[in-house]
Amino acid sequence: MPLQFIMHANGFDLCLGDRCVLSHRADDPAFEIGTGVPDMEMVRGNFRIADDLHRRLPLNCFADDNGAIRLWNADQPETIVGIGIDIDAHHARLKIRCTDKNINRMWIAMARDADESFWGGGEQMSYLRLNGRRFPFWTSEPGVGRDKTTELTQIMDTEGLAGGDYWTTNYPQPTWLSSDRYAVHLETAAYSVLDLIEADRVAVECWKADLDLELFADESLPDLVTRLSDRFGRQPPLPDWAISGAIVGLKDGDATFDRFDKIAASGAAISGLWCEDWVGIRQTSFGKRLFWDWKWNAARYCDLPVKITALSAQGIHYLGYVNPYLAVDGVLYQEALAENYLALHQHDDSPYAVDFGEFDAGVVDFTNPAAAAWFSERIIGQEMLDFGLSGWMADFGEYLPTDVRLFDRSDPMEAHNRWPVLWAKVNADAIASRGKTGEATFFMRAGYSGVQAYCPLLWAGDQCVDFSRHDGINTVITGALSSGLLGNAYHHSDLGGYTSLHGVVRTPDLMHRWIDMAAFAPVMRSHEGNRPADNLQIDSSDAILAHFARMSNVHARLAPYVRALSNEAVATGLPLQRPLFLHYDDAAYHDIQDQFLYGADMLVAPVVHADQHGRQVILPDATWCHLWTGQDYARGTHPVTAPYGQPPVFYRKDSAHAALFASITEEFGE
Template structure:
C-alpha cells in the first residue's frame, strides 16, 4: 500500500519510495530530425535540490504531487529502486517489456526501419531512418513496477527515464511544472487505475469484429475483393481503401495522394458504391493524415488561409515524410482545427465512410512555429490533438464511425477508440517484424488501449524484403486470435503476396477469417467486461497470474480476454512450439487435450497455432461448438 506523509514523502508499505528529492538543473537539448526520427542528446548542469514548498499535494487518491520550479528547464525526480523488480510501461514497446536496466527518452517519433542488428537496420542507419529499441509512435511516461507501485509523469514535454541502477530510478523531466502521480497494487490494479485516469469505454458495432481487407486501385479492384470473399465464404465486413483520394507513386512505393477528396477517376461514383456495399454488410474505410501534399487543392486553401505549420522563416514548413514535401496542419490554430474537422465530416463521413485510418502525427519538427506553441514543447501533444480532432468530427457528425491510429501520448486514449501497431517489416525479426506485434499489443494494452491490432502480413517492403506465403499465413493466425483482423497490401503491393495471390494462402486465410468471426460474441463480451473493469482486451499473462514469475518473463504469449491464451509461432519452418501455461485448467483448441500448467511442447503446423481455452470459462463449450465446423 502507498501512503503519503508531509515532507513530502511517499511510502510503499513501510519502505520509502519517494523521499522528496527533486533537483532542478539547467538543460541543453540537441535534437536531430530525419524523416520523423529524432536523435536526442541532453546535457545537464548546475543541479540543486528544490525546496519542499515547490512540491504540493494535489490529491491523496491517487497520490498526486505538483512539482514546479520556474528557475530551470529540467526537474529531476528520484525514486527508490527495488531488488529484482520488473518495470513495465513506457507506452508502446516492440522489443522488450521489462525496462529495468535501461535509460531512454519518452518522445513521439517514427519506430524506425529495422531497429535491430541486421543488414536492413545497417542500411536504414545510412539513411538516418533506423530505429532504436525504444523508438515508437506511442510512448507514454507511465511505468508499473512488479513490487506494487506505478508512476505517471503528467507532462507533454520530453521525459528521460533511467532504470539502470538497481537501487534508484531517475526521471529527467524537461518541464518547469508537472504532476507526479503514484498508483499502487499488483499489475492488473495498476493498469486498471491508469485506464481510469487516461482511458475510456469503447463501444463498437458487430462488424468491427469481422474481417477488414485492404484494397487499392479503385472501384473495380474493390469489387473483385468482395467477389473473392463471397466465393470463399470469407466474412468480409470492411473494405479498407487507403488510396480513396488517389495514388502517388514514389521511390518508396505506392503511396496515397494526400488531398482528402475522393478520386473521381479510379473511385468513380464512390458514394453510390459505398451505399450499395453497405447494404451487403461491407463497410467502407478510408485514410487521412494531418498532411496535405504540396500543390494539391486543399494545400492551396490551407496556404491561402494561413493554416499550416511554419518554419523559422515564417514560411510553410516543407516536411518530407518519405520522398515528397507536404504541409502540416497547425492544430494549435483553432481555424485550422475546425477546417480539418469539416473536411472529415463532409468529404469522408459525408460520403458514407464507416471509418478510416488516422495516420501519422509524429512529424512535427522541433524547430517548427505554430500559432500558439513551439515545435519542441508541442511535439508530443500534437498527437493528442490529432486524436481529439478525429473524435470530435465523429461526435459532431453523430454517426456510427470508427477510426484507428498509431501515434499517441498521454490522454490520446481518451479520444481514439482503436490503435494499430504501425509499420512492421515483412519479415520474421523480433526487432521489427512479425514477432514485434505481440509485445506491441501487450504494452499498449497496459498503457490505456482497449482495442489494438496490426497490419496482417506487415507493411514495410524494401530491397529483398518481401512476403512469403508462410510469413503471411502465420501473421493471419495471430490476426484471427486478436481483437481486429485487418490486412495491408504493403508499400509495394505489386511485389508482395496478398491474401488471394496463392490458392493455399487464400484457403488458409479464409479458414482463419471464419475462426475470427466465430469469436465475435466472445470478443464482444470480453470488451464489455474490459470497459466495466477498466482493462484492455489483450492482456499480459502477469496481469491475471501475478504470483507466477514465469508469466512476468513472457513476451510472446498473450491472453485474449480472460479465457483464451495465444502463443503464436514466430519462427519460420516450425511444426511444434514451446508454450508456458500458468497454473490453471487449459484445453488445447485443436486436439481438446487438457493441461494443468507448466512448460509444454505442442504440435503447431500452419493452420494450427498454439491456442488454449481456460477450462473454467463459462464460454468454453459455446466456443467449441461454434468453432467445431472449421477446426
C-alpha cells in the same frame, strides 16, 4: 497498500505502505535541476536527439513552510523549486514548479526493490519488461529494423536516420507500472527518459522543470490498470461490424472490386473493405504512396459512391485513409492556406513544408481551434463520413517539426509529443459530430499520454514483413501488451506486415503465421504493404486465400466473446490482450511477451519464428482446453504442435464462454 507522505526535518518520503518509493534529504537529494540546449535533427519523422548540457545542480537545501516544500541548491539560492502535494490512499500528485524559467532540465531519483519488475512506457515494441534499459519518450517513426547490429538497420540509418532502435516508437508515454502494485506518470509533454539500468533506483530525466509527478496504487494489477484508464480516458465499444468479420485491405483502384469479389467468394467472413488509395496514388522510390488531398479521387475509383452503396447492401463497410498533413499540390492545402490554418516558419509568416520523401506537405495547426474544427468538419465530416466511410486509418501524428511556429505560441518541443493526442481528438470530434461514436471508427499508430480518451483503436504501425526480433511479427504482441496496461483496450496490426525494403519480402510462412495471429485480435485487417507488387497478398495463392477464409471465420465466431470483452473494457478499462502476469501473480511470467491472455479465459501463443510448426507454451494455474483438439492441459510448459490454421490457443475449461469455444473446436478442430 496505501500511499502516504511523511515529512522530516530535512526532507520527505513518499511511501507505499512501509516501503519508500521516493525519498529526498538535503544530504541525499532525489531532485536535481539544470539547463541544456537540445540538439535535434529530423529526417522524415526519424530523429537524432542529443543534449548540450550546460549545468546540473543537486537541490541540497530543504524547507517546509507549513506543508509547502521548497528546494534549492546552496550555491544558487535564488532558484527555488516548490513542490505541492495532493495525496489520498490511491493517488499522489507532486506539483513541481521552478521559479526560474531558464531552468529546463530536471532529474528525479526513485527507489526500487531488486526483484521489482516494470512495464508500460506507451507502446513498446521490443521489450515488455523495461528493467535494465533506458527508454526515452519521444513520438517518432519507430524505424526499419530497430536493431543497430543488423545490416538492414545500418542501411536505413545511412539513408536518413531511419533504422530506429529498441526504444523508438510511434506511441511513447511516460507512465510505468511496477510489480509492487503501483504506477508512476509524468504529466508533461516535454522530452523525458526513464532509466532502469541501475538495479537499485529508477532514474527520471525531463527536459522541463515544471511537471507533475503522479503515483497510483491499488490492491491488484487489474485494479491498477483500471485506475490508469480512469486517469487517461476510456475508449467506446468497438462497433459490431468491426469485430464480426475481417477487414480486407486492397489498394488497386477500380480493379479492387473484382479482387474483393474473389476473396468474398472464397467463403471468407468479411465485414469491411479498406481502400487507403481512395484519395489517389503518388508513386515514389519508397513504393506506392497516397495523394495527400483528402477527398475521393474519381480518376482512381470512377464510381465509388455507387460501389459504397452496393457494399453496404451486402453488409460490407467501406474504410479509407487520412493523415493530418496536406500535400502542397492539393486543393485542400489551398483552402487551409487561405484561412491561415497552417503552421509557420519561426521567423516569417510562410507556411512550414515538411519533406515526406519526394513531396512536401503543410502542417494543419491543431493548436488553432478554428483549424482543428475545419479539419474535423470540412475533411473528416464532409469528405469522409458524409461520403459514406465507416472507418479509416488516421495515420502519422509523429512528424511535428521542433522548429515550427504554432498558433498558440507553445514550444514545439513540447507540442511535438502532444500532437498525436490533438490529432486523435480531431478524428473523434468528427465522429461525435455525426452521432456515430461507437458506430464509425478509426485506428491510429501514434500516441502520447491522454490519447486513450480519443483514439478508439490502436494499430501496431509499420512492421517489417519478416520474423525479425525487433521489427517483425512478434513486435505486434509486445505492442499490444505494453499499451494495453496503460488503458488502451483495443489493438491490432497490418496482417502481413507493411515495410518491404532492400529485399525483405513476405514469405508464404510469414503470411500463414500472421493470418493465424490476426484472427485472435479484436480487429482482423489485411494490408498490401508499401510495395504490393513485390509481396504476397491474401489472394496471391489458393492456399493463402483458403487459410485466410478459414481464420476469418474463426475470428467471426469469436465475436460474442470479443463483445463481452469490449463491454468489460468499457466498464473497467482492461485491455482485450493481456500479459499473463495481469491475472497470475508469478514472477516467472514477468518477461513473457510472445503469448498472451485474450481476456481472462483464452490464451494465445502465436508462432512468431520462421519455419516452425510447434512451440513451447506456458500455461498458468487452471485447466486449459486446447481449442483445436479439445485436449485438457494443466499448468506448466508444454510442447504444442502448430500447423497452419491451428496456432496454439487454449481456453479455461471453467469459462462462462466454454460452449462458444467448444463450438469452434467442433467446426474447425481436428
